[in-house]
Amino acid sequence: MKTVVVVGGGITGLCTLHYLKRQAPSGEPIRYILAEKNSYMGGKMHTVRESGFIMETGADSIVARHPNVLELIKELDFESELVYNETGISYIHTNNELHAIPAGSTFGIPMSLESLQASTLVSEEGKQRVLQDAEIPNDRFTKDSSIGDFLEYFLGKEIVEKQIAPVLAGVYSGDLYQLSLASTLPYLVDYKDKYGSIMKGFEANREQFDKAANKKFISFRNGLSALINRLEELLPEVEFYKNIETTSVKKNGALYNVKFSNGEMVQADVVVLAVPNNVVKSILNDEELDRDLGKFTNASALTMYLGFSLPDSILPADGTGFIVSHNSGLVCNASTWTSRKWKHTSSDGNLLVRLFYKNTNPRYEELAAMTTEELTKVALEDVKLSLNIQDEPIVVNVARWINMMPKYDLAHKEALDSLLVDLNSKYPNLYIAGSSYFGVGIGACIENGKNTADKILKSLAAIQK
Numbered sequence: 001m002k003t004v005v006v007v008g009g010g011i012t013g014l015c016t017l018h019y020l021k022r023q024a025p026s027g028e029p030i031r032y033i034l035a036e037k038n039s040y041m042g043g044k045m046h047t048v049r050e051s052g053f054i055m056e057t058g059a060d061s062i063v064a065r066h067p068n069v070l071e072l073i074k075e076l077d078f079e080s081e082l083v084y085n086e087t088g089i090s091y092i093h094t095n096n097e098l099h100a101i102p103a104g105s106t107f108g109i110p111m112s113l114e115s116l117q118a119s120t121l122v123s124e125e126g127k128q129r130v131l132q133d134a135e136i137p138n139d140r141f142t143k144d145s146s147i148g149d150f151l152e153y154f155l156g157k158e159i160v161e162k163q164i165a166p167v168l169a170g171v172y173s174g175d176l177y178q179l180s181l182a183s184t185l186p187y188l189v190d191y192k193d194k195y196g197s198i199m200k201g202f203e204a205n206r207e208q209f210d211k212a213a214n215k216k217f218i219s220f221r222n223g224l225s226a227l228i229n230r231l232e233e234l235l236p237e238v239e240f241y242k243n244i245e246t247t248s249v250k251k252n253g254a255l256y257n258v259k260f261s262n263g264e265m266v267q268a269d270v271v272v273l274a275v276p277n278n279v280v281k282s283i284l285n286d287e288e289l290d291r292d293l294g295k296f297t298n299a300s301a302l303t304m305y306l307g308f309s310l311p312d313s314i315l316p317a318d319g320t321g322f323i324v325s326h327n328s329g330l331v332c333n334a335s336t337w338t339s340r341k342w343k344h345t346s347s348d349g350n351l352l353v354r355l356f357y358k359n360t361n362p363r364y365e366e367l368a369a370m371t372t373e374e375l376t377k378v379a380l381e382d383v384k385l386s387l388n389i390q391d392e393p394i395v396v397n398v399a400r401w402i403n404m405m406p407k408y409d410l411a412h413k414e415a416l417d418s419l420l421v422d423l424n425s426k427y428p429n430l431y432i433a434g435s436s437y438f439g440v441g442i443g444a445c446i447e448n449g450k451n452t453a454d455k456i457l458k459s460l461a462a463i464q465k
Contacts, residue, residue, distance in 0.1 A: 001029045001030065001031055002028075002029075002030050002031070002269045002270070002460055002463060003030070003031040003033065003266065003267065003268045003269055003270075004017075004020070004030060004031070004032050004033070004268065004269065004270045004271075004272070004456060004460075005033045005034075005035065005256075005258050005266060005268040005270070005271050005272070006032075006033070006034045006035070006271075006272040006274055007035050007246045007249075007258075007271070007272065007273050007274060007275055007283065008035075008036065008043065008272075008273065008274035008275035008279075008433075008434060009034055009035075009036030009038070009040075009041040009042065009043065009240070009242075010041075010042060010043025010044060010045065010274060010275075010434065010445070011042070011043065011045055011227075011228070011231075011442055011445045011446060011449070012274040012433045012434040012435070012445040012446075012448050012449045012452070013034060013036075013043075013272065013274035013433070013434075013449070014034070014041060014228065014231040014232065014235070014449070015072070015231070015445065015446050015448075015449025015450060015453075016272055016274060016433060016449040016450075016452045016453050016456070017032055017034060017235055017238055017453075018072075018075075018231055018234070018235065018449070018453075019449060019450045019453035019454075020032075020453040020456055020457065021235060021237065021238075022075075023453060023454075023457055024457065024460075030460070031239070032235075032237055032238040032239065033238070033239045033241060033266060033268075034235075034238050034239070034240050034241065035241040035244055035245075035246050035258075035260060036240070036241065036242050036243075036244070037243070037244065037245040037246075037261075038242070038243070039242055039243050040225075040228075040242070041228050041229075041231075041232050041240070041242075042224070042225055042228035043058070044058030044059055044401075044404070044435075045058055045059055045224045045225065045227070045228055045442065046058055046224075046225055046228075047222070047223030047224055047225035047226070048397060049223070050307070050395050050397070051307060051394055051395045052307075052346065052347040052348050052350065053305070053307045053339075053345060053346055053347075053350075053352050053395055054222070054223045054342075054344060054345040054346075055305045055307075055338075055345070055352070055354075055395075055397050056219075056223060056224055057303070057397070057399040058399065058401070059224065059442055060219070060224075060336065060338070060342070060354070061085060061217035061218060061219050061224075061342075062217065062218050062219070062224070062441075062442045062443060063216065063217060063441055063442070063443050064084070064216055064217060064218045065216060066441065066442075066443025066444070066446070066447070067443075068443055068446045068447045068450060069218070069442070069443045069446060072446055073227075076227075076230050076231065076234060078220075078226075078227065078230050081220045081221050081222070081226055082218055082219075082220060083218065083219050083220060083221055083342070083343075083344050084217070084218055085216070085217040085218075085219075085320075085341050085342060086320065086340060086341055086342070086343060087320075088318040088319055088320040088340065088341070089101070089316075089318050089319050089320065090319075090320055090321055090322065090323070091316075091319060091321070091322035091323070092121060092162075092163065092166050092167075092322060092323050092324075092325045093322045093323070093324045093325065093328050093330055093386060094121065094162070094324075094325040094326060094327050094328055095327045095328070096327075096328060096329050096385065098316065098319075098322055098386070099120045099121050100120070101163070101167065101323075102115045102116070102118040102119045103115065103118065104118075105163075106202065106209060107164060107167045107168050107171065107185065108159075108163040108164040108165075108166070108167035108168065109151070109155075109164055109188075109198065109202070110130065110159075110199060110202075111199065111202035111203065111206065111209060112199065112202070112203060112206075113131075113199070116130055116131075116199075119159075119163060121159075121162045121163045121325075122158055122159050122162055122163055123158065125158075126156060126158035126159055126162075127159075129155070129156030129158065129159070130155045130156055130159055130199075132156070133154040133155055133192075133197045133198055133199065134196055134197040134199075134200065136153070136154055138154075138189070138192045138193055140153075141153070141181070141189060141192075142181075142189065143180065143181045143182040143186045143189050144180055144181070144182055144410070144413070145180065145181055145189075146176070146177050146178065146179065146180065146181075146410060147168070147176055147179050147180065147181045147184045147185060147188070148160065148165070148175070148176030148177035148178075148179070149177060150181055150188065150189070151164060151176070151188075154192065154197075154198060155198065160176070161326070162325060162326070164176075165325075166323040166324065166325040167323055168184065169323075169333075169360070170323045170333070170334050170356075172184055172408065172440075175360075175409075178407075178409045178410055179407075179408060179409060179410070180408070180409070180410050180412070180413070182413065183408035183412060183413070184408070187201075188201070191204075191205070219342060219344070221344055223345075241260065244260045244261055244262050244264075245260065245261040246258060246259070246260055246261075246275075246283055247259045247260060247261055247283070248283055248284075248285060249271055249273070249283050249284060249430070251426075251427060251430075252267070254269075254463075255267045255268060255269060256268045256269075256271045256429075256430065258271060269429060269459075269460070269463055270429045270430070270431075270456050270459050270460065271429070271430045271431070272430075272431045272432075272433055272452055272456070273430070273431070273432050273433065273434075274432075274433040274434045274449075274452075275434060276298070276404060276406075276434070276435075276436050277293060277296040277298070277406070277436035277437070278298070278403065280293060280432055280436070281293045281294075284427075286426075288422070288426070289419070289422060289423070289426075292415055292418050292419035292422060293419065295411050295412075295414075295415035296406070296412065296415060296416075296436055296437070297406075297407045297409060298403040298404060298405055298406055298407060298436075299358065299359050299360070299403075299405040299406075299407050300358070300359040300364070300368070300401060300402045300403055300404070300405060301356060301357065301358045301359065301401045301405055302356075302357040302367060302368065302375065302398065302399070302400055302401070303354060303355070303356050303357070303398070303399045303401070304354065304355045304357075304375060304376070304379045304396065304397065304398050304399075305338070305352060305353070305354050305395065305396070305397040306352070306353050306354075306355070306376075306379055306380070306383060306393040306395070306396060307346075307350065307351070307352045307393055307394055307395030307396075308350060308351040308352075308353075308389065308391055308393050308394065309350055309391070309394050310350060310351045310389065310391055311349060311350065311351065312337075312339040312340055312346060312349055312350065312351045312352075313349075314351065314387075314389070315337050315340050315351070315387065319337060319340065320336070320337055320340055320341040321334065321335050321336040321337045321340075321341065322334065322335055322386065329385055330382045330385055330386060331357070331361070331363060331367070331378050331381070331382055332355040332356060332357055332361075332379070332382045333356050333357060333358045333360070333361055334355070334356045335353055335354065335355045335356070335382070335383075335386065336353070336354045336356075337351075337352075337353055338352040338353060338354050339351055339352040339353075351389075352395075353383060353387075355379050355382055355383075357375075368400070368402070372396065372398050375398060376393070376396050380392075380393070405440075406435050406436045406437075406440055408440070416437055419432070419437075420432075428459075429459045429463070431452055431455055431456070433448050433449065433452045434448065438451075
């Protein structure tokens with residue numbers, strides 16, 4: 001009997017086993033083991049409930065348009081549990097005022113002249129600079145170039161600094177000038193090269209963006225953990241090792257010795273490390289690979305939920321949250337008005353807000369050292385300044401993601417290519433997976449799990465021969 005061990009019970013590890021089970025030849029005995037250090041599955045997808053609120057300690061939603069997302073939900077017969085986000089206005093907080101991110105923009109990038117003119121964040125001079133894009137040829141940028149350098153060169157510094165950077169930085173952890181186009185918005189280069197300007201490219205492809213504009217994020221009636229629970233429920237053949245840490249993986253001939261914190265050791269034909277990069281480094285403990293593994297970088301973030309015994313209706317009409325830009329008195333980097341954006345998260349219609357404090361924040365080190373009570377005081381000041389709410393919360397939930405947010409900087413692709421070559425040579429039938437390497441979104445993780453399952457099937461077939 002062949003043995004497959006997957007280390008890491010997040011969405012990638014679970015999807016790897018889901019697709020592997022669906023495609024494995026019938027009648028062929030395979031032992032499946034999934035090891036997870038926590039008492040629950042899901043990793044960064046984890047839901048907690050308190051006082052009528054549903055709170056996500058990690059990711060709060062899934063991008064619906066990713067092709068693998070709805071496909072998986074259909075396979076799990078889970079469509080009846082779907083909920084979609086409420087649409088509304090997102091703001092940028094600057095000069096202690098909320099400015100609406102113009103409709104018809106993507107990540108703050110205007111897709112039309114109307115969207116550009118509607119901006120209250122950019123001066124008339126800055127808007128004229130954006131229009132010069134049509135006169136500037138692309139003779140230097142590729143998808144491996146910095147997205148910050150690309151956007152500033154063609155659209156000007158003002159709109160990048162005041163409108164685009166705050167939005168993009170809210171999605172991708174890191175400095176825009178250290179993030180590649182390939183890892184963020186690769187189609188911008190295609191638009192520029194094909195249509196002569198970024199805006200014309202958006203206009204030519206407007207239909208696909210209009211389709212995705214509304215109801216573009218999904219969750220589930222009982223939170224994102226419901227999807228995790230459903231995946232686990234439909235994998236009865238899998239041995240789930242919960243509350244058990246994987247301490248090492250060592251090659252032993254054609255097999256791998258996988259050791260766990262409870263003292264058990266399993267011999268595996270195939271191993272998948274669907275865990276963060278630093279955990280991969282620790283488990284393999286291979287100095288020859290450290291050169292590659294050391295090139296991957298991570299960001300940190302603190303997130304806080306505050307739930308109030310106040311009606312959600314006190315929020316600005318149609319608003320769903322804001323991102324903080326320059327010249328703001330707020331400490332936080334962003335805030336989602338969760339009860340407005342996700343109606344299912346507040347059973348009584350009370351106000352639930354989430355605040356984000358990232359390691360790019362100038363006060364981050366101070367914030368990271370604070371107790372929950374101290375952080376709550378800071379968050380309440382942010383809520384008071386941004387929403388004029390002075391009530392005490394009935395619920396506080398803090399999540400500390402320290403060095404757990406993968407950054408896809410300019411060195412990422414080169415490091416990954418080198419690592420995969422070395423792993424294939426030195427550790428055949430051992431695969432890395434997950435957001436540290438193959439995309440940070442949940443949709444990307446689902447796709448990565450599916451692709452990893454394909455690789456395992458080929459490995460098992462080769463072992464049989």
